[in-house]
């Protein structure tokens with residue numbers, strides 16, 4: 001190993017270890033920490049992040065990176081050098097004063113947002129969104145971009161992606177999705193969902209969810225499942241992956257699909273090559289690719305007809321009273337109910353992307369100076385009406401619903417829809433590679449799919465950037481077609497449209 005490459009990796013590992021500690025503290029904050037510990041925890045997290053940042057942008061790291069470039073490197077080492085150089089440049093370009101201003105403004109903005117949402121008072125939040133947009137425009141200028149400022153923000157979450165590419169793919173998705181939603185709304189078919197609101201004891205929900213995630217191949221000796229108000233997945237290493245979910249006695253589908261979604265993320269983390277732990281080569285490649293794993297398992301696999309062929313009898317056995325008189329077909333239809341709704345996080349598989357398209361279009365417009373912050377409630381209403389045929393009665397269930405903007409996280413939303421599209425495209429390839437896949441799922445055999453994903457996606461870490469990974473795995477550039485075909489087939493049949 002080259003001398004400078006070695007030095008670079010020592011620092012990379014130290015920074016990675018600090019991030020592991022931060023992840024553990026963040027997990028604890030959501031799962032166990034007593035409420036009064038919040039202020040101290042906030043300071044500790046800030047101190048440690050600062051240390052990691054300082055170490056990463058240190059002169060020593062800069063020198064090592066620069067000189068490692070003229071050493072002879074293996075392919076894996078080249079991946080690490082490429083990604084570390086990219087992150088280092090990006091971090092270096094951001095002035096410390098700007099990073100600090102963003103952290104301070106967003107932590108104040110979150111408080112304002114919570115109040116504003118509670119009081120349905122967008123005007124009190126608007127100046128804060130303006131400040132954050134202004135600061136993020138400065139970040140974009142500092143980082144640099146090819147075509148529009150939004151590119152620089154997007155790249156934070158989806159390395160190598162361009163706004164225009166995404167806009168083109170989303171544009172192809174919008175019309176057919178709006179059309180499908182309208183057809184479903186006009187359909188005579190309305191699935192019964194009454195039984196999913198009956199009583200399902202929490203301990204039995206947990207047992208059932210754990211059983212499914214084990215069957216998916218989640219290794220509970222290298223991970224665990226806990227409870228938190230907002231489900232998430234985090235990791236301290238390849239062999240320490242933490243999932244959370246939440247339970248409500250009368251919402252069994254929420255906890256089950258929460259567990260499955262987070263298990264999808266968890267399998268991606270557990271599937272990384274342990275020999276490359278703590279390096280880009282042993283890391284997930286982007287939020288969009290991450291989301292492709294969770295969404296594929298949640299929707300394409302575990303909301304499929306084949307899945308319930310195997311799991312329906314087990315579900316009935318676990319919840320005999322609430323499931324009395326409910327057929328397999330009724331359960332399948334109920335977990336796939338489509339209803340246009342105001343709230344993104346409660347949206348079904350079909351309407352979900354429309355929520356994201358709306359936010360992406362607004363963000364892009366804000367950063368291209370097409371929209372001003374004060375326009376947002378009106379634009380929100382107009383787009384809701386156009387895409388969903390409904391309008392929010394107030395800003396609380398409209399423009400104020402998401403936490404992301406108060407964090408200053410612009411460019412994050414598109415990764416959710418990218419995940420759905422990547423997921424459908426990967427799944428299409430998986431089905432060709434595993435001709436018996438549907439049959440296997442109908443027998444509860446979920447491991448062949450996990451193995452395929454592991455070999456073709458998980459184990460590659462950051463070897464390819466998202467755009468190239470999609471081509472590498474599926475042979476084609478990202479397209480909305482796979483997802484559209486999948487939706488038409490599934491929901492066309494379910495709703496007879």
Ligand code: ZN
Nearest residue numbers: 261265291294
């Ligand atoms: Zn997710």
